[in-house]
Amino acid sequence: MIRFLTSGESHGQALMAILEGIPAGLELKAEDINIELSRRQVGYGRGQRMQIEKDQVKIYSGVRDQYTIAAPIGLLIENRDWENWKDKKIPPVTAPRPGHADLAGTLKYDFSDIRNVLERASARETAARVAVGAVCRKLLREFNISIFSRTIQIGKIKDSSRWDLSAKEWAIIENSPVRCLAKKEEGGMIKLIDQAKQAGDTLGGIVEIAAINVPVGLGSYIQWDIKLDGRLAQALMSIQAIKAVEIGLGTHVAELPGSQVHDEISLVKGKGFARRTNNAGGIEGGISNGETIILRASMKPIATLIKPLQSIDLKTGKAAKATVERSDVCAVPAAGVIAENVVAFELVRAMQEKLGGDSLREMKRNYQGYMEQIRRK
Ligand code: EPS
Secondary structure (H helix, E strand, O other), rough: OOOEEEEEEOOOOEEEEEEEEOOOOHHHHEEHHHHHHHHHHOOOOOOOOOHHHHEEEEEEEOOEEOOOOOOEEEEEEEEOOHHOOOOOOOOOOOOOOOOOOOOOOHHHHOOOOOOHHHHHHHHHHHHHHHHHHHHHHHHHHHHEEEEEEEEEEEEEEEEEOOOOOOOHHHHHOOOOOOOOOHHHHHHHHHOOOHHHHHHOOOOOOOEEEEEEEEOOOOOOOOHHOOOOHHHHHHHOOOOOOEEEEOOOOOHHHHHOOOOHOOOOEEOOOOOEEEEOOOOOOOOOOEEOOOOEEEEEEEOOOOOOOOOOOOOEOOOOEEEEEOOOOOOOOOHHHHOOOOOHHHHHHHHHHHHHHHHHHOHHHHHHHHHHHHHHHHHHH
């Protein structure tokens, strides 16, 4: 069974993760993880913190001679900013930011300093989750599964191009400062971020994730908590600031008749079952159906505003402006990378449930046997 925990605060010494359940025999180097960590750090709209950090992982356990040994994998990412914080006298934070965990967290844990909440609630934690996801991606690559993402909306600016993109188009997205394919919209998004920054405001948006070459049969309708769509939605929803998740046609399914929603089935000689459309986003009945898995996640604007909203000072009980902390104007491009990596974990979990395998070799054997079974149908 694959599982992981993260620990670490935004301005603490380091972020850590323990990932258990990766089979033995997977080649794994720190560099495989660092690639994903640096992808997460880029993106137009980030604040000064990203100039301080240069996230690099140290693999402390679970890997020998660059191969996993089935033991828990211990990962650590140092916070460079720790050096700037460790000897500083930090005044308590007392005016909760609307939209942040500040108020509910302070009440729940009986704190008087909101910093005890915001340090752990911070999206900095996603660096650890991306490190975990990077290991999972490495495993998925052994089965030819790849995961991409792109920004399709920032504020009101939308890129409404289709989702089935070519490798060349994914490369364009990878090099876009906002991770957007359409050049006109990319320019508009950048301008909008600049305007928000000028106004002391923040912006949200939508990212789209595509998981390609996922085999049919991951997840199940048999029980509520093993439905693949439910698990992916939970994984995406758990990313800081994500407020909605869609699969395939998403919310539009509610407005169309069945004849325009469901993907007709055909049989292509030599290839097997095929669909003309993919409105289901690659999942039917909680099970992957062999088509590309298409997900979207909507992110709210960052809760820390340079021009702060009204709040209450918890110390005085009087009206006050919400706390202003250094932060990002827009983190939607980073959210796409984070989303890819949390999806990678869930796909590995579902692959293992389907195939088992304590070693990569065993998992591959089981995969080949299963694919053979499907081909015979
Ligand atoms: C964050 C606030 C900012 C972001 C941070 C998330 O950090 P700081 O307060 O140090 O400027 O940059 O994101 C990261 C550090 C990161 O690595 O993504 C928040 O409050 O959630």
